[in-house]
Amino acid sequence: MSGTVDELASSARRDGTLVERVMRAIRHQISSRSLAPGGKLPSIRAVAQTMQVSKSTVVEAYDRLAAEGVIRSRPGSGFYSAAPPAPLSLTELAPRLDRAIDPFWVSRQSLEAGKDVLKPGCGWLPGSWMPGDEIRRALRGLARTREEAGLTDYGTPLGLAPLRQFLSRRLAEQGLQAAPDRILLTDSGTQAIDLVCRLLIQPGDAVLVDDPCYFNFLALLRAHQVTVIGVPQTPAGPDLSQFEQALAAHRPRLYITNSGLHNPTGAALSGVTAHRLLKLAERYALTVVEDDIFADFETEQAPRLAALDGLERVVRIGSFSKTLSASFRCGYIAARPDWIDKLTDIRIATGFSSSRLSEELVFAVLGSSGYRKYLEGLRARLAASMASIVPRLQALGIHPWIVPKAGMLLWCRLPDGLDAAEVARHALNADVVLAPGNVFSVSQAASGFMRFNVAQCMDERIFTVLENALRLAANETGKGKP
Amino acid sequence: MSGTVDELASSARRDGTLVERVMRAIRHQISSRSLAPGGKLPSIRAVAQTMQVSKSTVVEAYDRLAAEGVIRSRPGSGFYSAAPPAPLSLTELAPRLDRAIDPFWVSRQSLEAGKDVLKPGCGWLPGSWMPGDEIRRALRGLARTREEAGLTDYGTPLGLAPLRQFLSRRLAEQGLQAAPDRILLTDSGTQAIDLVCRLLIQPGDAVLVDDPCYFNFLALLRAHQVTVIGVPQTPAGPDLSQFEQALAAHRPRLYITNSGLHNPTGAALSGVTAHRLLKLAERYALTVVEDDIFADFETEQAPRLAALDGLERVVRIGSFSKTLSASFRCGYIAARPDWIDKLTDIRIATGFSSSRLSEELVFAVLGSSGYRKYLEGLRARLAASMASIVPRLQALGIHPWIVPKAGMLLWCRLPDGLDAAEVARHALNADVVLAPGNVFSVSQAASGFMRFNVAQCMDERIFTVLENALRLAANETGKGKP
Numbered sequence: 001m002s003g004t005v006d007e008l009a010s011s012a013r014r015d016g017t018l019v020e021r022v023m024r025a026i027r028h029q030i031s032s033r034s035l036a037p038g039g040k041l042p043s044i045r046a047v048a049q050t051m052q053v054s055k056s057t058v059v060e061a062y063d064r065l066a067a068e069g070v071i072r073s074r075p076g077s078g079f080y081s082a083a084p085p086a087p088l089s090l091t092e093l094a095p096r097l098d099r100a101i102d103p104f105w106v107s108r109q110s111l112e113a114g115k116d117v118l119k120p121g122c123g124w125l126p127g128s129w130m131p132g133d134e135i136r137r138a139l140r141g142l143a144r145t146r147e148e149a150g151l152t153d154y155g156t157p158l159g160l161a162p163l164r165q166f167l168s169r170r171l172a173e174q175g176l177q178a179a180p181d182r183i184l185l186t187d188s189g190t191q192a193i194d195l196v197c198r199l200l201i202q203p204g205d206a207v208l209v210d211d212p213c214y215f216n217f218l219a220l221l222r223a224h225q226v227t228v229i230g231v232p233q234t235p236a237g238p239d240l241s242q243f244e245q246a247l248a249a250h251r252p253r254l255y256i257t258n259s260g261l262h263n264p265t266g267a268a269l270s271g272v273t274a275h276r277l278l279k280l281a282e283r284y285a286l287t288v289v290e291d292d293i294f295a296d297f298e299t300e301q302a303p304r305l306a307a308l309d310g311l312e313r314v315v316r317i318g319s320f321s322k323t324l325s326a327s328f329r330c331g332y333i334a335a336r337p338d339w340i341d342k343l344t345d346i347r348i349a350t351g352f353s354s355s356r357l358s359e360e361l362v363f364a365v366l367g368s369s370g371y372r373k374y375l376e377g378l379r380a381r382l383a384a385s386m387a388s389i390v391p392r393l394q395a396l397g398i399h400p401w402i403v404p405k406a407g408m409l410l411w412c413r414l415p416d417g418l419d420a421a422e423v424a425r426h427a428l429n430a431d432v433v434l435a436p437g438n439v440f441s442v443s444q445a446a447s448g449f450m451r452f453n454v455a456q457c458m459d460e461r462i463f464t465v466l467e468n469a470l471r472l473a474a475n476e477t478g479k480g481k482p
Numbered sequence: 483m484s485g486t487v488d489e490l491a492s493s494a495r496r497d498g499t500l501v502e503r504v505m506r507a508i509r510h511q512i513s514s515r516s517l518a519p520g521g522k523l524p525s526i527r528a529v530a531q532t533m534q535v536s537k538s539t540v541v542e543a544y545d546r547l548a549a550e551g552v553i554r555s556r557p558g559s560g561f562y563s564a565a566p567p568a569p570l571s572l573t574e575l576a577p578r579l580d581r582a583i584d585p586f587w588v589s590r591q592s593l594e595a596g597k598d599v600l601k602p603g604c605g606w607l608p609g610s611w612m613p614g615d616e617i618r619r620a621l622r623g624l625a626r627t628r629e630e631a632g633l634t635d636y637g638t639p640l641g642l643a644p645l646r647q648f649l650s651r652r653l654a655e656q657g658l659q660a661a662p663d664r665i666l667l668t669d670s671g672t673q674a675i676d677l678v679c680r681l682l683i684q685p686g687d688a689v690l691v692d693d694p695c696y697f698n699f700l701a702l703l704r705a706h707q708v709t710v711i712g713v714p715q716t717p718a719g720p721d722l723s724q725f726e727q728a729l730a731a732h733r734p735r736l737y738i739t740n741s742g743l744h745n746p747t748g749a750a751l752s753g754v755t756a757h758r759l760l761k762l763a764e765r766y767a768l769t770v771v772e773d774d775i776f777a778d779f780e781t782e783q784a785p786r787l788a789a790l791d792g793l794e795r796v797v798r799i800g801s802f803s804k805t806l807s808a809s810f811r812c813g814y815i816a817a818r819p820d821w822i823d824k825l826t827d828i829r830i831a832t833g834f835s836s837s838r839l840s841e842e843l844v845f846a847v848l849g850s851s852g853y854r855k856y857l858e859g860l861r862a863r864l865a866a867s868m869a870s871i872v873p874r875l876q877a878l879g880i881h882p883w884i885v886p887k888a889g890m891l892l893w894c895r896l897p898d899g900l901d902a903a904e905v906a907r908h909a910l911n912a913d914v915v916l917a918p919g920n921v922f923s924v925s926q927a928a929s930g931f932m933r934f935n936v937a938q939c940m941d942e943r944i945f946t947v948l949e950n951a952l953r954l955a956a957n958e959t960g961k962g963k964p
Contacts, residue, residue: 060851063851063854064849064850064851066851066854067848067849067850067851067853067854068648068849069648069651069652069655082651103831104827104830104831107639107830107834108639108826108827108830111636111637111638111639111830111835112638112639124635124636125634127629127630127631127633127634127635128630130630130633130634131634132630132633132634135633135634136625136626136633137625139621139622139624139625139633140621140622140625142621143618143619143621143622143625144618147609148609148610148612148614149609149809150809151609151612151614151617151618151621151807151809152609152612152613152614152617152807152808152809153606153609153808153809154593154606154803154808154809155593155809156593156594157589157590157593157594166550166551169551169564170551173551187669187811187833187837188833188834188835189834190831190832190833190834191832191833194832194833198705203685216830216831216834219827219830219831220831220832222831223680223828223831223832321636325633325634325839326634326635326636326835326838327631327632327633327634327635327636327637327837327838327839328810328837328838328839328840329669329833329835329836329837329840344590345586345590345701346705348586348589348590348593348698348701349585349586349672349698349701349702349704349705350672350673350676350702350705351669351670351672351673351676351811352589352670352672352698353593353670353808353811354811355669355809355810355811355837355840356808356809356810357807357809357810357840357843358810358811358837358839358840361839366549367546367549367550368546368549369542369545369546369548369549371549372545372548372549
């Protein structure tokens with residue numbers, strides 16, 4: 001345990017500061033039970049002697065352990081180990097096989113997954129694909145700021161003005177005129193849609209979505225207690241004749257969709273579909289929420305409802321979770337000024353303020369040239385992954401509905417009428433999270449489909465597990481036959 | 483413009499990097515209109531020559547300006563200045579005098595206030611009082627992490643496990659046993675209460691609050707379309723006979739309160755009131771939401787409903803906005819396990835994920851010894867401010883309802899039946915945001931009261947403006963008499 005100053009210094013460089021070294025040693029004594037729960041810690045002088053550090057180092061280490069709640073100080077008596085923390089429950093440590101396959105299935109399985117779980121069904125990029133260096137640079141920049149307000153103050157009601165100005169310019173490049181005060185920053189794209197729902201719909205209203213659609217739209221609309229009507233999706237957008245029938249029959253207040261790249265199908269809206277859809281929306285007094293979350297994946301720009309409509313009856317939603325970071329939350333709403341004003345009040349009432357620090361970070365990264373270069377590289381990398389994963393899936397009899405122009409999502413039909421939920425359960429047993437079709441489907445007509453994320457398919461084990469899960473599901477289907 | 487390498491290097495040290503210097507020069511040319519909107523920028527070679535920097539420096543500066551949308555590249559033709567951004571609207575730049583004095587009044591006036599506006603009415607500490615150095619250290623720590631996931635991934639459904647373990651230990655110190663999996667991290671204390679409301683109440687339900695109470699409870703409950711019933715607050719908690727009458731008459735589903743330090747009055751719940759209140763809650767099947775947001779201001783611990791009740795019919799809410807930072811958002815809910823499970827689903831549906839980065843930062847700061855020392859200093863500083871501000875207000879005829887044991891809030895009666903809303907309007911005219919009593923009051927019986935934040939009263943101008951506003955309001959009252 002003892003050593004020369006040089007050895008200690010070199011050990012400190014290797015293992016963090018001396019204070020952290022002392023903290024680790026005490027933690028080890030507690031976790032190994034060589035110090036009983038509630039037991040008295042050695043004196044500061046004794047630790048300083050044993051570990052050959054100064055007493056002030058030990059004082060600092062004890063102080064920090066006390067701040068963490070690992071040990072407690074009793075004035076005049078010394079330091080004692082605290083009671084051990086309650087353990088995490090098993091449900092937190094293992095995938096939940098018992099959970100119903102509902103709109104929450106993929107979210108919770110993906111979000112809860114430990115490090116060893118593979119997630120070809122999840123809807124985001126692996127961390128190693130994301131712009132970590134740009135984020136680190138932005139964090140260091142913020143740490144250097146002399147302005148205390150950016151680090152500690154609430155955000156302004158609409159959110160950081162320079163970021164709104166930036167978004168306003170970027171939307172203008174897409175042909176969408178939205179002044180910065182027609183843009184409200186939110187904590188996420190999901191929160192943005194939730195706020196619009198809080199403003200525009202009441203329990204019992206009808207709302208249109210694509211079938212299939214992003215499963216969390218279904219979870220969100222369930223929370224709003226509305227009737228959800230699905231319209232079959234085609235490779236060019238929703239099926240317009242069924243769209244019109246649904247408008248006439250249900251008089252929905254809202255239609256919520258992804259354009260650009262559609263989730264889960266990867267389809268892109270065609271110009272003619274967009275134009276006709278907006279004419280229908282006008283005839284039936286429908287408001288459209290266009291969630292443009294995958295915009296930065298596009299290699300060529302598909303038509304946008306918000307740009308054609310000029311934010312009259314279309315509300316534009318966006319976020320930065322997919323290409324910048326999902327760890328600091330930031331989304332936006334661009335809409336009519338009177339709606340922005342009311343949405344701002346609802347946001348204050350239900351969340352008080354967005355995160356100024358997140359907005360500062362997003363602004364710093366978006367404005368960097370490194371981010372633009374990263375996006376170019378990302379698009380190329382995704383195109384290459386798409387090209388390599390499609391034949392791998394086809395070899396297992398899994399066929400893409402379409403091959404999308406860009407992005408990471410691939411909507412596929414399973415072989416031989418296999419039930420995707422069964423396949424997903426078998427795969428989860430082997431620590432692989434898949435996305436069975438019906439979690440995306442209002443009509444529950446997608447049991448033979450599955451969504452894959454090509455960026456999350458880089459591990460060989462996925463294809464072994466998938467092949468095995470397909471075989472197990474096929475055997476069951478066989479057994480189930482009369 | 484030209485200079486030696488040394489001069490340039492020194493100028494770079496003074497003014498940021500060379501790239502930033504070039505960017506500033508171009509921005510200046512655009513904002514000063516020496517370069518017209520849409521006009522062509524000088525060539526890279528020309529700028530490099532004029533500013534005595536390398537061409538790659540200019541390329542990088544142009545790239546970054548293009549990424550920001552300030553200039554555009556036309557391949558083969560060069561760079562052009564972009565159209566100017568749409569200006570911020572006037573409503574963003576000036577306090578809104580026309581706004582109705584409703585529960586949003588203080589929030590929006592305080593959040594929208596520019597730098598020169600003084601805010602003795604707002605409910606948070608000045609940025610300079612907050613633990614900026616600890617936050618900077620936490621930011622630098624995060625920037626050093628090699629783990630990409632912490633910077634870019636979604637959070638887990640319940641939120642960062644080490645932070646929940648930390649909170650579990652801290653709650654145990656208050657006598658509240660809540661295992662880490664009974665704690666759900668949220669984006670804010672406000673979001674936490676909103677989620678509980680989404681789980682437990684329906685439009686048309688009755689909900690109890692204190693009168694006066696934190697104004698945003700009123701805004702939040704309005705968004706939930708419930709009937710709000712106020713119970714008069716006493717210095718020891720709610721008036722229990724009126725509390726019981728309200729329970730019998732309205733059968734409310736929820737009671738939402740701050741204990742510890744009450745907002746706006748600074749009152750602390752007494753042990754006997756807490757015990758009797760919980761017996762009433764049991765008899766009338768009432769759920770209590772206890773928002774403990776001011777816990778860290780306390781110098782001696784007041785009774786807590788959640789600790790007495792053991793999280794049976796009390797839901798504990800908390801956040802770190804008041805003493806750590808409001809710029810990165812993080813709150814929590816501790817509640818019954820079955821409720822935590824349902825609340826987690828609602829949170830995924832309506833916001834998908836909390837901010838992992840915010841949780842990492844909060845955990846890093848909370849666990850530091852510097853934060854504990856900062857809190858001790860803060861409590862002493864607030865006590866001293868309280869002692870100095872009370873007589874200043876009394877000298878103007880403004881008298882505290884009680885002098886709170888701790889914290890920053892002071893609930894005061896104005897002289898001579900003056901209308902606090904009138905006084906607040908006059909003060910706002912002079913760029914001082916006050917908090918008139920009725921924004922806190924369901925019954926609108928607090929027109930003669932005002933909430934002050936002693937930490938925001940350090941500027942002499944506040945007392946001059948206040949005196950003048952009182953005189954103007956008194957004159958109007960005089961004129962109004964027959």
